[in-house]
Amino acid sequence: MEILTQIKNLGFSEHTYSEVILSIRHKDKVNVAPMGVLLGEDENLHLRVYKGQRTCRMIMDGAEDCILNITDDPRVFYDAVFRKDQIAYCPSEKVSSPRICGCNAYIECIITNRSEREELIEVSLKPIFISVLKNPVIAYHRAEPALIEALICYTKLLHFRKSDRRAAGELRERMQIFRDIVYHSTRNRDLRMMITEILERARRC
16 A cells, blocks of 8 residues: 555545654654644645754754654653653664654654744655554544534533523633634634634624
């Protein structure tokens, strides 16, 4: 199976960011960080790394490769942010960067391009090897869960809008956050339309 087909089967798309944990090595340093990844029209994978992060410095200093570790375990995301010393690594197949042990799948990538912007760098990755250890596996997306949470808030709002204005206001604020998540994580028109309509209906309540 060709790599592009494998990547799409893992849930990566041109419209919605897939949430993974990136592991990267530069010289004797290794770092991990949650990262949103978008599939490009050029069949490469693309990510934005904000300046000030260790990952950004490693890429700008010349890191040559990385791994996209795919997992649905929130504890691994937690460890990648707060307990990096708890992360266990295992060797990769084709690149120097290590894998995070116990993930569902791995995409080993070569860093092919880095473009510096004001607050971030845009990075292009060429996937060269994919390993799927647990089936089925789909990379995590934030847009759909945020939409569902907004709908749950809306149904609660219908109950609280007259009996508890404070609770209703808090629900509307939460729905605005979910709207921001959807717009930040996907360009899918249907998902954006739905979250906009939910918020507009909530404001009219």
